[in-house]
Amino acid sequence: MTADNDTGLSKRAATVIPGGIYGHMNVLEFSDTLPQYMVSGQGCRLTDTEGKIYLDFMCGWGPVVLGHRHPRVQHAVQRQLEQGDCLNGAAPVMVELAELLVDTIAHADWALLAKNGTDATTACLTIARAATGRRKVLMAHGAYHGAVPWCTPVNVGVTVEDRAHLDYFEYNDLASVHAAADRAGDDLAAIIVCPFRHDVRRDQELADPEFARGLRALCDKTGAALILDDVRCGFRLALAGSWEPLGVRPDLSAWSKAIANGYALAAVTGTEALREAASRIYATGSFWFSAASMAAGIATITELRDTDALQNIQRAGQRLRDGLAAQAVAHGFAITQSGPVQMPLLHFADDDDFALTRRWCDEAGARGVYVHPYHNWFLGSAHSDDDIDEALRHTDAAFESLARNR
Amino acid sequence: MTADNDTGLSKRAATVIPGGIYGHMNVLEFSDTLPQYMVSGQGCRLTDTEGKIYLDFMCGWGPVVLGHRHPRVQHAVQRQLEQGDCLNGAAPVMVELAELLVDTIAHADWALLAKNGTDATTACLTIARAATGRRKVLMAHGAYHGAVPWCTPVNVGVTVEDRAHLDYFEYNDLASVHAAADRAGDDLAAIIVCPFRHDVRRDQELADPEFARGLRALCDKTGAALILDDVRCGFRLALAGSWEPLGVRPDLSAWSKAIANGYALAAVTGTEALREAASRIYATGSFWFSAASMAAGIATITELRDTDALQNIQRAGQRLRDGLAAQAVAHGFAITQSGPVQMPLLHFADDDDFALTRRWCDEAGARGVYVHPYHNWFLGSAHSDDDIDEALRHTDAAFESLARNR
Numbered sequence: 001m002t003a004d005n006d007t008g009l010s011k012r013a014a015t016v017i018p019g020g021i022y023g024h025m026n027v028l029e030f031s032d033t034l035p036q037y038m039v040s041g042q043g044c045r046l047t048d049t050e051g052k053i054y055l056d057f058m059c060g061w062g063p064v065v066l067g068h069r070h071p072r073v074q075h076a077v078q079r080q081l082e083q084g085d086c087l088n089g090a091a092p093v094m095v096e097l098a099e100l101l102v103d104t105i106a107h108a109d110w111a112l113l114a115k116n117g118t119d120a121t122t123a124c125l126t127i128a129r130a131a132t133g134r135r136k137v138l139m140a141h142g143a144y145h146g147a148v149p150w151c152t153p154v155n156v157g158v159t160v161e162d163r164a165h166l167d168y169f170e171y172n173d174l175a176s177v178h179a180a181a182d183r184a185g186d187d188l189a190a191i192i193v194c195p196f197r198h199d200v201r202r203d204q205e206l207a208d209p210e211f212a213r214g215l216r217a218l219c220d221k222t223g224a225a226l227i228l229d230d231v232r233c234g235f236r237l238a239l240a241g242s243w244e245p246l247g248v249r250p251d252l253s254a255w256s257k258a259i260a261n262g263y264a265l266a267a268v269t270g271t272e273a274l275r276e277a278a279s280r281i282y283a284t285g286s287f288w289f290s291a292a293s294m295a296a297g298i299a300t301i302t303e304l305r306d307t308d309a310l311q312n313i314q315r316a317g318q319r320l321r322d323g324l325a326a327q328a329v330a331h332g333f334a335i336t337q338s339g340p341v342q343m344p345l346l347h348f349a350d351d352d353d354f355a356l357t358r359r360w361c362d363e364a365g366a367r368g369v370y371v372h373p374y375h376n377w378f379l380g381s382a383h384s385d386d387d388i389d390e391a392l393r394h395t396d397a398a399f400e401s402l403a404r405n406r
Numbered sequence: 407m408t409a410d411n412d413t414g415l416s417k418r419a420a421t422v423i424p425g426g427i428y429g430h431m432n433v434l435e436f437s438d439t440l441p442q443y444m445v446s447g448q449g450c451r452l453t454d455t456e457g458k459i460y461l462d463f464m465c466g467w468g469p470v471v472l473g474h475r476h477p478r479v480q481h482a483v484q485r486q487l488e489q490g491d492c493l494n495g496a497a498p499v500m501v502e503l504a505e506l507l508v509d510t511i512a513h514a515d516w517a518l519l520a521k522n523g524t525d526a527t528t529a530c531l532t533i534a535r536a537a538t539g540r541r542k543v544l545m546a547h548g549a550y551h552g553a554v555p556w557c558t559p560v561n562v563g564v565t566v567e568d569r570a571h572l573d574y575f576e577y578n579d580l581a582s583v584h585a586a587a588d589r590a591g592d593d594l595a596a597i598i599v600c601p602f603r604h605d606v607r608r609d610q611e612l613a614d615p616e617f618a619r620g621l622r623a624l625c626d627k628t629g630a631a632l633i634l635d636d637v638r639c640g641f642r643l644a645l646a647g648s649w650e651p652l653g654v655r656p657d658l659s660a661w662s663k664a665i666a667n668g669y670a671l672a673a674v675t676g677t678e679a680l681r682e683a684a685s686r687i688y689a690t691g692s693f694w695f696s697a698a699s700m701a702a703g704i705a706t707i708t709e710l711r712d713t714d715a716l717q718n719i720q721r722a723g724q725r726l727r728d729g730l731a732a733q734a735v736a737h738g739f740a741i742t743q744s745g746p747v748q749m750p751l752l753h754f755a756d757d758d759d760f761a762l763t764r765r766w767c768d769e770a771g772a773r774g775v776y777v778h779p780y781h782n783w784f785l786g787s788a789h790s791d792d793d794i795d796e797a798l799r800h801t802d803a804a805f806e807s808l809a810r811n812r
Contacts, residue, residue, distance in 0.1 A: 023690025086668030130563035154688030157536035262492030282560030284429025340798035
């Protein structure tokens with residue numbers, strides 16, 4: 001969509017915002033048909049400035065796990081805002097939320113709350129270094145752990161020293177981890193890893209359970225902290241932690257996105273062994289004690305725990321995946337669908353630059369289905385079978401259009 | 407206040423939160439009489455878990471510039487939440503807010519929005535490095551610019567390399583800045599500085615206009631970016647920027663705290679010369695495009711612009727300062743009151759460790775006046791003359807109690 005059809009917003013933004021827009025929400029980076037601006041959201045639907053409605057398969061890029069404006073969450077926020085939000089001390093909801101996180105997350109003995117996913121991943125590194133007195137941190141090549149100098153995927157304004165103590169391995173390649181650990185020697189503070197490989201611009205890859213167990217064993221052996229970056233996956237796959245189905249528990253986890261159904265909140269959870277170090281680091285922010293987002297977090301996690309929301313997300317994701325697979329076959333396209341069905345990615349075969357995939361996404365976007373060509377999508381519990389079927393009617397037309405122009 | 411009289415919250419928190427509480431809101435660090443938990447806020451008053459009411463002179467540690475639950479801000483948030491908050495694109499309020507910031511802030515040609523003050527200061531450094539291709543950043547000894555490894559005041563979990571390209575000067579000492587600039591040589595990317603010296607645990611110090619002009623001249627000469635860290639002072643002293651009264655315009659400014667009257671928002675503003683670099687860095691977060699806090703920002707800045715709120719804050723601060731000065735004389739205490747009246751600090755003479763000042767703050771806190779012994783206080787437009795006079799009755803009793811026990 002160009003500046004012409006969003007009531008002039010893009011043109012105005014070009015004057016007052018660097019590059020017109022920045023960060024992951026720069027629509028021009030990935031779509032010719034989706035709008036840069038959205039006016040409202042309800043359940044799994046978004047409305048743009050022209051009143052066009054989209055079936056939302058990005059869920060605000062992850063946070064909206066229960067659907068936009070979920071009544072239970074909205075009610076909790078409303079009730080807290082009637083009391084107060086940014087006070088001189090924490091509100092009682094802070095303790096309630098920390099207790100709920102400790103109750104819910106298998107490895108967690110404590111919780112520290114923040115605002116951004118990057119706040120949480122950064123605090124995890126700091127805690128691990130404080131606990132071990134060591135410096136080196138291993139991460140996977142191409143993994144996304146945030147957008148500040150030590151981890152941003154865009155190497156602009158970054159100095160070599162910002163990454164002085166990082167070293168890299170290949171996801172699912174335990175030998176490469178051991179090699180990196182050997183390079184770190186007795187200076188290994190932590191290994192940070194995502195629950196599955198969800199790097200942009202490539203097919204997703206589930207974690208090999210042997211890989212996960214191998215990281216755990218290596219950390220046990222070396223005394224390094226195993227940090228699970230559950231920012232993107234957390235509260236969407238397995239409530240107790242995304243590696244809980246693999247039987248692998250991290251020492252520290254970083255959380256954000258879906259934790260409060262769209263309200264600004266992040267968390268670090270950790271084990272007893274790391275509590276003392278977590279209490280010694282200085283991490284804080286002007287809004288880290290704000291109560292309304294914590295009330296939203298309590299409502300979100302309670303809803304996920306007490307209902308079949310997570311099963312619904314999985315069922316919706318499976319229905320979408322099955323439908324897309326059948327459509328691809330029917331229209332004669334070879335595609336890959338990778339990652340968990342709750343966070344899928346569709347990629348056409350022999351489409352290394354994602355050009356054909358992007359054309360298909362543009363066709364879907366023009367028909368009101370909001371999907372991304374090279375970043376994983378997100379399903380939410382607001383996606384009913386009818387919503388999926390409606391989306392599939394449009395994706396079928398998208399395949400058909402591509403087939404016609406083959 | 408101990409765990410006994412906050413309905414058990416502190417005891418529960420000790421189990422699930424590292425250290426029981428962390429960051430700047432750890433009340434035990436600075437008070438024996440103030441509660442760790444607050445239940446609600448309205449205007450300039452806070453209510454704790456026992457129903458005790460406090461006159462608030464910290465304003466949520468800065469953000470609450472118009473008073474807690476200001477109707478215009480609450481209404482704007484409410485209206486936006488009824489539409490949507492965390493969508494797949496920016497909402498129109500993002501453009502409106504960026505335009506308002508550019509219209510309001512003297513040096514601003516563009517604005518980039520974030521969540522934490524630290525997000526904004528970190529992005530300023532990254533933009534300056536991207537623009538200049540240089541690495542060195544100068545900052546004042548003891549200045550607070552955030553709570554991540556490059557700037558946290560607590561050197562725990564921090565590596566030497568996190569601060570490899572920082573060098574230090576003394577606030578208001580231009581010769582020390584020139585010496586640091588000489589050390590940086592042709593690698594000087596930026597100077598970051600607060601509008602006045604508001605370091606904790608020392609009297610505050612206004613900026614010498616010659617110092618401010620000297621920094622500007624040095625940056626003009628070297629091509630380094632002058633970064634004003636207006637996170638703590640912004641939107642409370644001078645709406646167009648805290649050095650505007652001095653006639654000194656920065657190249658980049660970091661904003662947060664009072665920008666949205668307590669809702670989580672931060673901003674970087676910059677000049678035309680830095681726009682291109684700002685568009686090249688990658689800075690983003692899951693909630694950086696959330697609309698409700700932007701609606702709050704528009705309501706807050708508009709209210710500050712269109713009413714006499716800032717004059718009211720100054721008048722309230724002056725009334726408090728004059729009253730405290732008279733009380734100290736009457737009770738035979740020598741005190742210093744430093745910093746702007748809108749962000750005051752009271753410090754007893756010959757009290758280098760702030761012990762006597764803390765005793766006075768404890769006496770005030772016990773009487774329901776929320777002040778801090780060694781971090782600047784904050785006034786807000788909700789402080790009426792009557793509120794100040796009520797606070798002064800309690801501070802008079804605090805002085806009297808100290809005099810009795812002298």
